Amino acid sequence: MTRYRVAVHVVPRRGLLDPQGKAVADALHTLGFAGVASVHVGRHLVLEIDAHSESDAREQTSNMCGRLLANPVTEDFEIASVSAV
Amino acid sequence: MKFGIVTFPGSNGDYDAYQSVVEGLGEKAVYLWHKDHDLQHVDVVILPGGFSYGDYLRAGAIARFSPIMREVVAHAERGAPVLAICNGFQIACEAGLLPGALLRNASLKFVCAPVSLRVENASSNFTSAYGANQLITLPIAHGDGRYSADEETLDRLEGDGRVAFRYAPDALQAAESYNPNGSMRDIAGILNAGGNVLGMMPHPERAIDSVLGSADGLPIIESILHRVAA
Numbered sequence: 001m002t003r004y005r006v007a008v009h010v011v012p013r014r015g016l017l018d019p020q021g022k023a024v025a026d027a028l029h030t031l032g033f034a035g036v037a038s039v040h041v042g043r044h045l046v047l048e049i050d051a052h053s054e055s056d057a058r059e060q061t062s063n064m065c066g067r068l069l070a071n072p073v074t075e076d077f078e079i080a081s082v083s084a085v
Numbered sequence: 086m087k088f089g090i091v092t093f094p095g096s097n098g099d100y101d102a103y104q105s106v107v108e109g110l111g112e113k114a115v116y117l118w119h120k121d122h123d124l125q126h127v128d129v130v131i132l133p134g135g136f137s138y139g140d141y142l143r144a145g146a147i148a149r150f151s152p153i154m155r156e157v158v159a160h161a162e163r164g165a166p167v168l169a170i171c172n173g174f175q176i177a178c179e180a181g182l183l184p185g186a187l188l189r190n191a192s193l194k195f196v197c198a199p200v201s202l203r204v205e206n207a208s209s210n211f212t213s214a215y216g217a218n219q220l221i222t223l224p225i226a227h228g229d230g231r232y233s234a235d236e237e238t239l240d241r242l243e244g245d246g247r248v249a250f251r252y253a254p255d256a257l258q259a260a261e262s263y264n265p266n267g268s269m270r271d272i273a274g275i276l277n278a279g280g281n282v283l284g285m286m287p288h289p290e291r292a293i294d295s296v297l298g299s300a301d302g303l304p305i306i307e308s309i310l311h312r313v314a315a
Contacts, residue, residue, distance in 0.1 A: 012188075016188070016233060017188075017191060017231070017233075017267065019189060019190070019191050019192070019193050019267070020189060020193060023193060043142075068142070068146060068147075068150070069142070071143055071146070071179070071186050073178075073184075073185060073186040073233070073234065073235075074186045074188060074233055
C-alpha cells in the first residue's frame with residue numbers, strides 16, 4: 001500500500017444558476033477586470049488515501065465523489081491530481 | 086397515532102415538530118436519535134429543520150448517512166409517511182427519497198419570513214385538509230432552498246401532481262417578488278412517486294396556532310392523521 005494525495009475539484013454543473021459565481025464575477029467587473037466572462041465557485045478537497053496503485057486511488061476517489069463528495073444532480077467533479085506522498 | 090421525530094446533531098426544528106404533534110393535535114410523539122437503529126414502531130417519521138452537521142459539504146449530505154436514516158428509508162419504502170421539513174427536505178433529497186436538490190438561495194441571503202404558498206395538490210396524504218388552490222402563509226428560514234432538478238424531472242413532478250406547494254403571490258405582493266429563493270417553477274414542496282413522502286422548505290410546525298402568526302401548517306398534520314388512521 002502506498003499513500004497518495006488526491007486533489008478533487010467539485011463545481012456546480014454548467015447551465016445551473018450559480019449565484020455565488022455571478023456575485024464574484026460582478027465584483028471582479030467592479031474592480032476593473034472587464035475580461036472576466038464567468039466565474040464558478042466550487043470546492044477543492046485534498047484527500048490522503050492508502051491504495052494499491054495510483055489508479056486504485058483514483059477509482060476510490062471517484063466512488064467517494066459519486067456517493068458523498070459531489071451531488072450527482074447538481075455538481076460535476078474532476079480529479080485534479082494524484083501523487084504519492 | 087405515534088410520530089417519530091429524528092434529532093440530528095444541529096437539528097433545531099425537532100422541538101417545534103414535537104409540539105405541533107403533541108400540543109397541536111394531542112397525538113403521541115417520540116424523539117429518535119440519529120445514532121439509533123430503531124424507529125420504535127412509529128407510524129409517521131418527521132425529518133425536522135435545522136443545520137444537521139453544520140451543513141458541512143452540502144446541506145443534508147452527511148446526515149443522510151446517519152444510522153437512523155437506513156430505517157427511515159426502509160420505512161418510506163414500505164409506503165409509510167415521512168414529512169421532511171426544510172433541512173429534512175434537503176436530507177430526503179440527498180438520501181434519494183425525493184428527486185432533485187436544494188441549492189443556495191438565488192439572492193445568496195438567508196431568508197427568514199412568512200411566505201405565501203398555493204396548495205397545488207389538495208388530495209395527497211399530507212394536504213387533503215386544504216382546499217384546492219388554497220393560498221396559505223407559512224414561515225420559511227433557510228439559505229439553501231432553491232429547488233433544482235432537470236427539466237424532465239420537473240415535467241414529471243408536475244404531470245403526476247407531485248408538486249404539493251408552490252410559492253405564489255398574495256393579493257398585496259408584486260408578481261416578481263414572491264419566490265423567496267429562486268426555486269425552479271416556484272416549487273416549495275414535492276411528493277415522492279408513492280405519495281407517502283412530502284418534502285417542503287416552509288415550516289408547517291411553526292404555524293400551528295394564530296398566536297404564532299399563522300395556523301396554516303396544522304392541516305398538514307391533520308391530513309396525515311385522517312389518511313393514516315383511515
